[in-house]
Amino acid sequence: MLCTILSCVSLKISASDYDLKESPLSVSIHPSFLSKAQHIHTNALVNQIGTFNKATIFQSNDELNSINVQQLGTGNLADITQLGSNNRINLLQQGSYNSAVIIQEGHANIVNLTQLGQQSFIIHQQGNDMVVDVSVTK
Secondary structure (H helix, E strand, C coil): CCCCCCEEEECCECCCHHHHHHCCECCEEEEEEEECCCCCCEEEEEEEEEECEEEEEEEECCCCEEEEEEEEEECCEEEEEEECECCEEEEEEEEECCEEEEEEEEECCEEEEEEECCCEEEEEEEEECCEEEEEEEC
């Protein structure tokens, strides 16, 4: 049996609790991937407008995973984990104090979540080819 590893990259960008208290804007991104085949593509885009918003992202087994987080307002929290391939997350949190925890374990899963004002949502996908579309307003 012959195994070849083309590349191995581990990147961690995070802020300590002290930094989060001092800064009204914070993001913690933890992409970790091991490339074993061609067509490897992992994308995480975070856009935050407002104060005290936090996004924590962990991506592993990174083939064709995509995350798009938009947080507009104050005190929004996004905690996202992708542990499969070909998964996609689109998250919009607008207003204040929204909280979203999204976990994808499997392949070809999609989450589209929109929260407008003081909402809390947890989505955990275990399996393949699942689609969740949720829009929650106050």
